[in-house]
Amino acid sequence: MEDQEDLMEGYPKLAALMGKYPILSIYRRFSVLNSRNLLYLQAELIALEDKLKEYTLEDIQSADEKILRHARNWQFLGHAPVGNPSCAQWHTMLAIRDKLKEYNECLLQQRQLATFSRPDPGNLEFLENWLRHPKFGKQALSGPDRNVWIDGKDLLVVAPDSINDSFSRLMRKRVLELYHHIFGSQFRAPSDTENEFYFYDEKTVLRLADIIGTIISALLPVVSVVVLYCVKNMRVRLGLVAVFTVLFSLVLSLIAPAKRVEVFAATAAFTSVQVVFLGSITN
Structure with a gap:
């Protein structure tokens, strides 16, 4: 009976190779997409920041005594009735909080990605040859991602080079x-x-x-x-x-x-x- 590993092909066989030999765990860094995502998050935060300033100024200039207390007492700011225009400042702040968390996480991930080493040229060449070889990779991937290693651009390796x-x-x-x-x-x-x-x-x-x-x-x-x-x-x-x-x-x-x-x-x-x-x- 043919060994189960011999029957594997495509992603499972490539994953088995990378899992067994971490120096071949080479992937796309997606630097451009990560940067673009950060730029969009930054733009969203700036728009929310402008809204927050606008609502804060409106509350400060309000004739309502309870709204005037928003700047000094969080109980009045955070417990304004839902639907009341006076709660716009706090709801905007909540939206900023969620978006800011997402932005900070992406920023930290981008910094961590920047610390990954580039793959050794010899290991990358070996992986390319393995993917092409009819006995090993057998043209392992056929989708748009098949040329990731052949292009050799924007790559990182999980195992650092000693x-x-x-x-x-x-x-x-x-x-x-x-x-x-x-x-x-x-x-x-x-x-x-x-x-x-x-x-x-x-x-x-x-x-x-x-x-x-x-x-x-x-x-x-x-x-x-x-x-x-x-x-x-x-x-x-x-x-x-x-x-x-x-x-x-x-x-x-x-x-x-x-x-x-x-x-x-x-x-x-x-x-x-x-x-x-x-x-x-x-x-």
């Missing part, structure tokens, strides 16, 4: 692909036999990226010292100091997710070391 620097992402994308094509696919069985997926421990990739980054960071000062020692022309030496300084700052920005001020401080220290060494070999 890698937050460009060098580690490069390692994960390029180096891991190279390793997989040369060794992984030859000597390793698929981690997911149903979908023929190969999964690698991300911690290992991060550890490898840290090791390589540390080696590069350690070698760069040594290389700069050796080159400056070998070059005799002072003008060329000064030019090399500038080149190594720029190269050091670029490497630091790519390898370490440091703040701008930290990169500046490290670069300044590196430049000082080069200048001191240059002065020592000149003398």
Whole structure:
């Protein structure tokens, strides 16, 4: 008997994939629609606010002693007889309260949506290929939403990316692909036999990226010292100091997710070391 999972298709099969692998839980952010909804709610609130000001002014200018108390005593404002013109201010306030709650909730949701990460390009590419593959997605969706991932616009991913620097992402994308094509696919069985997926421990990739980054960071000062020692022309030496300084700052920005001020401080220290060494070999 054929497995039940093999019989699934369309939304159920795509949902099963995303549920099993959160890094593939990629959805539309609907930024434009959310912004438009907030603009409409804002416009409604402004209109209600103008009405409230109008009714408040009418109550203040009223000749009725009870209505005059609306500004000072909520009992008179909140318990005005239904249908009485004097209750317009309070009923408008109640309408504002409901609309304001809706507006604030949408505003907070919009802010929360803005914190979601964009999907990793490699994961998005994988999902697109899975959807097209006749063995897996089988053109899973046929409605207007079928091109959400192919368009690749306005997307978010539920699972945040644990890698937050460009060098580690490069390692994960390029180096891991190279390793997989040369060794992984030859000597390793698929981690997911149903979908023929190969999964690698991300911690290992991060550890490898840290090791390589540390080696590069350690070698760069040594290389700069050796080159400056070998070059005799002072003008060329000064030019090399500038080149190594720029190269050091670029490497630091790519390898370490440091703040701008930290990169500046490290670069300044590196430049000082080069200048001191240059002065020592000149003398």
